[in-house]
Amino acid sequence: MANYFIIGGSSGIGKRLSSQLAEAGHQVFSTYFKNRAEPEHPSISCHYLNVLDENIDLDFLPETLNGLIYCPGSINLRPFARLNPADFTTDFNLQVVGAIKVIQAALPKLKASSNSSIVLFSTVAVQSGFNYHSLVSTSKGAIEGLTKALAAEFAPTIRVNCIAPSLTDTPLAANFINTTTKLETNAQRHPLKRIGTTEDIANMAEFLLSEKSGWITGQILHVDGGISTLKI
Secondary structure, three states: OOEEEEEOOOOHHHHHHHHHHHHOOOEEEEEEOOOOOOOOOOOEEEEEOOOOOOOOOOOOOOOOOOEEEEOOOOOOOOOHHHOOHHHHHHHHHHHHHHHHHHHHHHHHHHHOOOOEEEEEEOOOHHHHOOOOOHHHHHHHHHHHHHHHHHHHHHOOOEEEEEEEEOOEOOHHHHHHOOOHHHHHHHHHOOOOOOOEOHHHHHHHHHHHHOHHHOOOOOOEEEEOOOOOOOOO
């Protein structure tokens, strides 16, 4: 049994991953900010955490962590001319500074394990370049850089990898798929002709946390229906 810490485990990908890890026999420590969800499994415990607080209290965690997954994010698509520097600061604080603070706070517990793993999240838009994605691409581009820097610094005892999904059916993406027309239009943009599911992304995260990925670190893994590399 391993101990996993999922920040933002109350909905979407984090919720799905929490359930999968618990069903596999692991102990999951899941956090929420606004929407507390009742645990779907007795091996999941839920805890309030605001990653923007000045001090982060992780006293509810055990002394040893085998994995940390940082799920909080935002999708704010607007023309660059309609954004101001404060918008970038707000987004960066949530997606990058929050991750940094949590990793630093949990680092002693991750180091207590002989083989632990950190999983972060980016977006296909960072390396592909899409209209109106300057805000999210700026923050997630920083996450990709952080992934590689930490993977080098923490090797060989802590692996650090990043998943870069395309559009996935989560509450965060609801506005982009809330009609049949929107859903089908977005599905057809992908070579596999569908958008992602929380299970698609959680499966990759679960693999990166496990010893099956024991020789993988510092990687940005695209789980995106082929949209980043295939033009068909």
